[in-house]
Amino acid sequence: MNLHFILPTISTTFIVLSAVMMAIGLKKILGKNKDLEAHDRFMSLSAIFAAIFFVIYVSKTVFIGSTTFAGPDTLKTYYVIFLITHISLSTVGAVLGGYQVFTGKKNKLGIHRKLGMLTSVIWFITAITGVMVYVLLYIMYPGGEQAGLFEAIFNHK
Numbered sequence: 001m002n003l004h005f006i007l008p009t010i011s012t013t014f015i016v017l018s019a020v021m022m023a024i025g026l027k028k029i030l031g032k033n034k035d036l037e038a039h040d041r042f043m044s045l046s047a048i049f050a051a052i053f054f055v056i057y058v059s060k061t062v063f064i065g066s067t068t069f070a071g072p073d074t075l076k077t078y079y080v081i082f083l084i085t086h087i088s089l090s091t092v093g094a095v096l097g098g099y100q101v102f103t104g105k106k107n108k109l110g111i112h113r114k115l116g117m118l119t120s121v122i123w124f125i126t127a128i129t130g131v132m133v134y135v136l137l138y139i140m141y142p143g144g145e146q147a148g149l150f151e152a153i154f155n156h157k
Helices: 003-030 036-063 073-105 109-140 149-154
Strands: none
Touching: 003 036, 003 109, 036 073, 073 109, 073 149
């Protein structure tokens, strides 16, 4: 069993599920027939799937390592810029997402509504770019070595 490939596949599946649940949750609250209970249920599922993704991602990074980019050197700089953008947005999205869960559960709906769309857009961009990173590392250019986190990003040894 190749955990180097299986764990990223599973974690990417969970982040896609998180984005799908978020899209459904948004539709439930923004649609013609607002359904607050369904919105809460789907957004909670989105947060749970995101948390599962995070646990798998961190476990793979800590116990196996990060995967270096095995694509052509001519694309390396673009990949690094893309990856740093993805990491930055995912960090902001995770913080905002956690805050949105808090404000939603505590019924602080003013701030929850104000940040909701921004958080969702960042989350969708993060999910899409996360899938793109997965495709680049494991489908288009497989075979990257396992390395420490910063070494994998910048490919320095």
